[in-house]
Amino acid sequence: MTFTMKRVAAELGVSITTVSKVLNNQPDIGPVTRARVLKKVEQLGYRPNAVARSLTLRRTNTLGIVIPDLMHSFFVEIVAGIETVVSARGYALLLCSSGEDAAKERQELEALRQRQVDGLVFAAAHATGNADLLAQLIEAGKCVVMIDRDDHPEIRCHRVLTDDERVGWLATSHLLSLGHRAIGHIAGPPIIHAKRREQGYRQGLRDARVPVRPEWVSRAGFLETDGYDAMRRLLGVRPRITAVFAANDPTAIGAMKAIWDAGLRVPEDIAVVGAGNIAHGDILRVPLTTVSWSRQEMGTRAAELILEQVEGRTPRTYQRVTLAPTLMVRGSCGGSSARPSGGPPSLDSLSSKRVASRSRGE
Numbered sequence: 001m002t003f004t005m006k007r008v009a010a011e012l013g014v015s016i017t018t019v020s021k022v023l024n025n026q027p028d029i030g031p032v033t034r035a036r037v038l039k040k041v042e043q044l045g046y047r048p049n050a051v052a053r054s055l056t057l058r059r060t061n062t063l064g065i066v067i068p069d070l071m072h073s074f075f076v077e078i079v080a081g082i083e084t085v086v087s088a089r090g091y092a093l094l095l096c097s098s099g100e101d102a103a104k105e106r107q108e109l110e111a112l113r114q115r116q117v118d119g120l121v122f123a124a125a126h127a128t129g130n131a132d133l134l135a136q137l138i139e140a141g142k143c144v145v146m147i148d149r150d151d152h153p154e155i156r157c158h159r160v161l162t163d164d165e166r167v168g169w170l171a172t173s174h175l176l177s178l179g180h181r182a183i184g185h186i187a188g189p190p191i192i193h194a195k196r197r198e199q200g201y202r203q204g205l206r207d208a209r210v211p212v213r214p215e216w217v218s219r220a221g222f223l224e225t226d227g228y229d230a231m232r233r234l235l236g237v238r239p240r241i242t243a244v245f246a247a248n249d250p251t252a253i254g255a256m257k258a259i260w261d262a263g264l265r266v267p268e269d270i271a272v273v274g275a276g277n278i279a280h281g282d283i284l285r286v287p288l289t290t291v292s293w294s295r296q297e298m299g300t301r302a303a304e305l306i307l308e309q310v311e312g313r314t315p316r317t318y319q320r321v322t323l324a325p326t327l328m329v330r331g332s333c334g335g336s337s338a339r340p341s342g343g344p345p346s347l348d349s350l351s352s353k354r355v356a357s358r359s360r361g362e
Contacts, residue, residue: 008040025061025090027313062092063306064112065121066105069222070097072250073279074295075123078147081299082121089307091118098125100222106130109137119143119306124151126189126221131155143309145302150192158305160321162293164193167325168200169207170291171245171273174327176208178334180243180271184216186230186255188247194222197247197275216241220251227254235262243271243333249278249290256286256332267334277328287330293323 005019012019014033021029022037029037063086067075083093094112098105105125110133112120120142122134131152138144144157150164168185175183185201188194198217205212215237220230227246231254234241246252252274256266266272266286274281277292301321307313 008037008044012036012040025311027311060116060118061090062094062115062117063119063121063310064094064096064115064117066096066098066108066112067123068098068100068125070095074249074276075148077279077295078299078302081296082303083299085300085303086307091307098128100125102126102128102130106133109133113137113140113142117142118310119145121145121147121302121306123147124149124191126191128152143306145306147298147302148193150196153192156318158302158309158319158321160298160302160305160323161193162298162323162325164196165200165203167275167291167293168197168202168245168247169204170200170325170327171275172201172204173207174289174329175243175245175271175273175333176204176210178243178271181208181210182216182239182241182243183210184218184234184237184241184244186227186234186244186246186251187217187219188251189221194247201245220247222248222250224250224254224257227251228258229254231255231258232262235259235264241270244273246272246274249274249276249281249288252288252290252332253278253281253284256284256288266332271334272332275325282330284332286332289330289333290328291325292328293325297323 005016005023008019009016014037018029018033019037022034023041065079065082067079069075079093079095086093094115094117096108096112098108102125105128109130120137122144123146128151131154134144134152134155138155138157144155146152146155146157146159148161150159150161172183183205185198187198202212216234218230218233220226227250230251231244234244235258244255246255252272256272259266259270259272264270272288274288274290277290281288281290305319305321
């Protein structure tokens with residue numbers, strides 16, 4: 001290896017130290033020099049021994065990711081944002097899915113610990129009881145960044161989230177602005193960010209001086225089938241609700257299917273708003289109005305935080321990054337044409353056309 005570094009340095013006219021820093025992914029080398037060194041190394045057919053390098057650096061240049069659902073485009077987009085950053089720095093990713101199961105999540109965390117990953121990007125499963133294992137990982141010097149879900153408040157680590165209470169407020173206030181007063185909520189599982197979205201829903205109704213009726217809230221999970229079942233329960237409420245805010249997009253899609261199966265229309269009879277801006281939500285039978293935030297930025301920020309910590313480039317002070325949500329208006333709410341918005345229209349601008357169609361639907 002020393003001979004190869006000397007040859008690369010001689011042929012490029014740089015120091016051996018510079019070549020070593022490039023091969024060991026040190027941050028203080030410019031992109032042009034880094035590219036020249038890597039190109040020359042490739043030409044010479046040199047392949048660094050990963051095991052030897054990990055022993056020298058006490059790092060494996062491998063990061064673990066544990067997400068709840070590989071089928072949900074929301075998390076896949078976050079992972080894509082992470083991968084873009086870390087691959088450019090020479091890190092590999094080990095991707096695991098908990099399937100929203102705490103026991104499987106524990107198995108994945110144990111496997112990543114055995115593989116000696118340098119750090120972990122983590123979105124907690126429902127009702128997880130794995131705080132003890134996360135604490136052990138941190139105690140062992142592993143870097144942890146939590147994304148999307150703000151569980152395990154006792155664990156001191158970086159967090160990249162969205163303002164979930166505002167997510168619920170934006171969705172509910174928009175439906176109120178369209179003239180709705182009987183607004184149901186398909187609540188998510190009993191985890192922190194789902195509870196905050198429900199708090200935003202309730203705050204939106206309070207701001208409009210609309211009392212919250214207990215039967216308007218239907219408890220569910222985060223899957224499409226959960227949304228379908230929850231909406232069927234809401235359809236039995238009398239007087240009938242005229243709109244629903246679902247805690248995420250899959251449950252909103254399930255809710256729309258239940259509405260259609262009941263012989264009703266979206267949005268003429270019941271308007272629907274989700275959260276998360278799932279891929280292809282804009283090309284559904286009725287495009288889904290949703291509250292969105294940047295998954296790419298969530299992944300990018302998480303990657304930057306974990307690399308800074310792994311490489312020791314910043315003091316170990318834990319940051320809480322909160323991304324602002326915006327409203328994406330589409331056809332499922334019966335509002336205006338698709339647009340991003342930081343907030344709903346004024347609650348005073350009620351839609352007489354919407355109120356009339358609602359009355360006909362009942």
